[in-house]
Amino acid sequence: MKEVKIEKCPFCGGENFIETKVNSYGSSYLRPLKKKGLRSATLFATVCTDCGSVVRTYVRSPQKLLPKKER
Numbered sequence: 888m889k890e891v892k893i894e895k896c897p898f899c900g901g902e903n904f905i906e907t908k909v910n911s912y913g914s915s916y917l918r919p920l921k922k923k924g925l926r927s928a929t930l931f932a933t934v935c936t937d938c939g940s941v942v943r944t945y946v947r948s949p950q951k952l953l954p955k956k957e958r
């Protein structure tokens with residue numbers, strides 16, 4: 888997976904970020920709509936500590952969302 892480096896908040900220009908894990912009782916997972924099964928990935932978010940904007944939301948292992956044969 889490519890590494891993404893965020894240097895500046897696109898909303899306020901701030902340069903301070905915190906990595907968070909989206910936590911909301913079972914809906915904090917992404918699941919492919921068209922695929923059957925229980926594949927899911929936890930959602931993480933990068934938050935600007937200067938203005939509170941969620942600058943990026945992402946999963947750490949996107950391959951998990953693909954069917955086994957496409958990984």
Ligand SMILES: [Zn+2]
Nearest residue numbers: 896899935938
């Ligand atoms: Zn900001």
